[in-house]
Amino acid sequence: MPDPHASHLVPLAHRILGADNTLGIYLHGSAALTGLRPHSDIDVLVVVREPTTHAQRRALVDELLKVSGGPKARPVELIVVVQSEVRPWRYPPNCEFLYGEWLRDDFERGLVPAPEPSPDLAPLLTMVLEGDAPLYGPLPADVLDPVPHDDLRRAIVAGVPELMDELHSDTRNVLLTLARIWTTLATDTIRSKDAAADWVLERLPDEHRPVLAHARAVYLGDEREHWDRDDLRPAVRPCADFLRRAIEDQYPRAAV
Template sequence: MSNMTNEQIPKEAWNALRIAKNVLGSKLIGVYLYGSSVNGGLRINSDVDVLAVVNQRLSKTTRKKLTERLMTISGKIGNEEGMRYLEFIVINEKDNVPRQYPPRNELVYGEWLRSEFEKGQIPKPTFDPDLAIVLAQAREYSISLFGPELSTILDPIPITDIQKAIKETLPELIDGMEGDERNVLLTLARMWHTMSESIISPKDVAAQWAIPRLPKQQAKVLDIARKAYLGEYNDNWDGIEAEVMPLVNHIREKIESLFNS
């Protein structure tokens, strides 16, 4: 749990809360700020992560209205106005208490999906292994913007669910690396750290942990991703696949060896 003053809470989170109350009304149980905002502090390119818990499933109309409103308050990728990207997840309490695996979301809003939203595609509810990691993070480090503390609503997420989620999402993460190299490398470092130490830490902290455990050249590549994440370095990943892939394969092998132990 984190103690933050209202001034320290990003404006995108307050805007998301206002929209959630407006669109969801009596369906809303709670709205929570989690992620780097409350665990380690926002980095230069950090998303603002918000989780909403509702007491029933959402109709397509409600999901459409929510998505359209969120698009107006979340920064587009590369925007010049200093608006942060919003990641907004809605879960239905009835789908997640008692705990199930994989957990089910009602809606995920993220800037990587904006082009789909602009074409009028509305996010559908899905069973999502990755949500187990999100809920574990949010349950441990979040602040309530509205409603009771999250830990009083959600059951604890066992480490076995998190390990299962890492195993299931690892191939897809690596497949989606092109154009998202920094994020993928840091997420791999975090997965390795989580599998080894049973904790979920901020990406730069996980990278710091991983760097001394890597061969020298690979450590350099991961350190570029870490520094860029902190805003200390301008990274350009074009044409350096030959340096990136040995690092990806090395960390993947480390993670996979931990699945079996």
């Protein structure tokens, strides 16, 4: 049954990209793995036959700006891939279109995302296949190839330097994402952010646990976000640095 939080995205994609051109529309992330959390985006992958035009990407941005976020709507992260760019699989895969709320200011200034290589597609496609949650079309395994283990590992560490640069502006998400990267490298499974935090919290030194525990609690809606607290503010960077080093230990070639 289509997820009620995401069902409106199917006609939107069909209208702009063409129903005949759309091979499948799939949930991934929290919606597919564990259920939406209070701060979860609606993560959607659209697989199409043919590349998009600039006009189609412009129209997608315009429509998503209207329906994503706001007081009564969850943020949407919508990604489009051309099937021939990811099947047969090759690395790095090419992303045809990406919309996320962290780019809203750029979109409102007129940015239209262009197709570009995106290592982040490796874990995303893996989650789509594991989540097995079509909103439209066949099961994802009928449309996508599995991502080789080595490509998944190198893809998830590729974004660590950028994550560290965003620690101040997106503290909760960065900490939880670092925890999930460490967990994935160590266990060969992609877990939800809160489940990954649980795994990491059992392995963190005592001085770093309050920081990650707060990030997890905020993600689950159990606490309000307060990174300016005297007991948290000076501990954020040391915690992030510890997670980064743990990732390096699991994947020394990362040079993160």
